[in-house]
Amino acid sequence: MAAVFENKNILCGISGSIAAYKVCDWVRSLQKEGAEVKAVMTRAATKFVSPLTFAALTGNPVYGSMFAVRDEESIPHITLARESDLILVAPATAQTIARLAHGFADDLLAAIVLASEAKIVVCPAMNCKMYLHAATQENIRKLKEYGYLVLEPECGMMACGEEGPGRLPEWVQVRDALIKALSAQELAGKTVLVTAGPTEEPLDPVRFLGNRSSGKMGYAMAAVARQHGARVILISGPTRLAPPPGVELIDVRTAEQMYQEVVDRFDAADIIVKAAAVSDFRPTRMSATKIKKNGENMGLELARNRDILQTLGAMKQQKPTPPLLIGFAAESDNLLAYGREKLEKKNLDFIAINDITAADSGFGVDTNRVILLDRKGGQTNLPLLSKEETARAIWSRVIGKG
Ligand code: CTP
Secondary structure (H helix, E strand, O other), rough: OOOOOOEEEEEEEEEOOOOHHHHHHHHHHHHOOOEEEEEEEEHHHHHHHHHHHHHHHHOOOOOOOOOOOOOOOHHHHHHHHEEEEEEEEEOHHHHHHHHHHOOOOHHHHHHEEEHHEEEEEEEEEEHHHHHHOOHHHHHHHHHOOOOOOOOOOEEOOOOOOOEEEEEEOOHHHHHHHHHHHHOOOOOOOEEEEEEEEEEOEOOOOOEEEOOOOOOOHHHHHHHHHHHHOEEEEEEOOOOOOOOOOOOOOEEEHHHHHHHHHHHHHHHOOOOOEEEEEEOOOOEOOOOOOOOOOOOOOOOOOEOOOOOHHHHHHHHHHOOEEEEEEEHHHHHHHHHHHHHHHHHHHHHEEEEEEEEOOOOOOOOOEEOOOEEEOOOOOOEOOOOOOOOOHHHHHHHHHOOOOO
């Protein structure tokens, strides 16, 4: 499985803001995930971070001037414009944003952006008043009109002591935006419903029956669907995870709440991914007061929860153009037989089976080893991958790229 930025030429265009130092780390992160990175710095940027820093980090010369041509034949703004798959303008100052908005070509970075057909991602960073000024906002609107992806700056305390929007976003947000910009938008116009995490079935005001699901697999399925252009609704049981950027989050606690939220949205969904570890049973009654420890033993009467996925599989038969159903199965033995049985019984298009007895796969851990079965009898054995890579591999099968 190729790293997410493998074979991608990414050009970092750094302009003159104190936030420039943060981009040094981003360069490292991009390289770790396979990117070939080059850097262009505006004159003001070199006042904050030395070009030597970016040269050492990227392993490439740092470009600054239109005219500093080493090789007589090379035209830096054209060569760099052509060879880049993506140009990340970060930090983008008010000045650089104005230059790009007005199509000036009076410095190397602006000229490259003008000459390039690459994806352009812009991360504004400046004083909050400068950012909120109508002129900057108008310039940002223009950049969006040109098809550039402009990230919202974060709010917070600025280097100048003022507080407001103008800080660079965290790397996780930027990384997600870069992946989205580089991904084909095969799921554009589609609504994807994802369930994730455990459910909790209350026993009394402080106790519940739950399970060890972390939600990571479902959150990764949601993030990757969003990166491929889908509108994503994530219905999640209690987890410690931050929702992926751009995803609509609906929090639920019990299996019954999840059932309602999912079934209500069945008609709106083109694809439904049921990665949640839904509790099969719930206590028949919830005590309104904390249960006291009377006696040596305590019996617990449980009632079956409705099977959400099976309900969806049945609803699918009533629809002329039903949504695609993707289920997950946690198994400890007879993986293939039980998986195939669930695929048939619940009327699924795909089922991702994981072996929960393996320490590196399934509940709670960051990695997974999944077998993906489809309705036509196909089987794909994925290797041990991070949950994000697993999600990427599953989506690429579902989207039909093999
Ligand atoms: N599922 C569901 N509603 C339930 C139980 C499970 O929607 N009440 C879904 C899960 O989200 C998953 C799939 O069904 O996509 C399989 O879940 P799993 O727990 O492996 O299987 P079960 O059908 O519950 O069967 P068993 O526990 O007997 O193995």
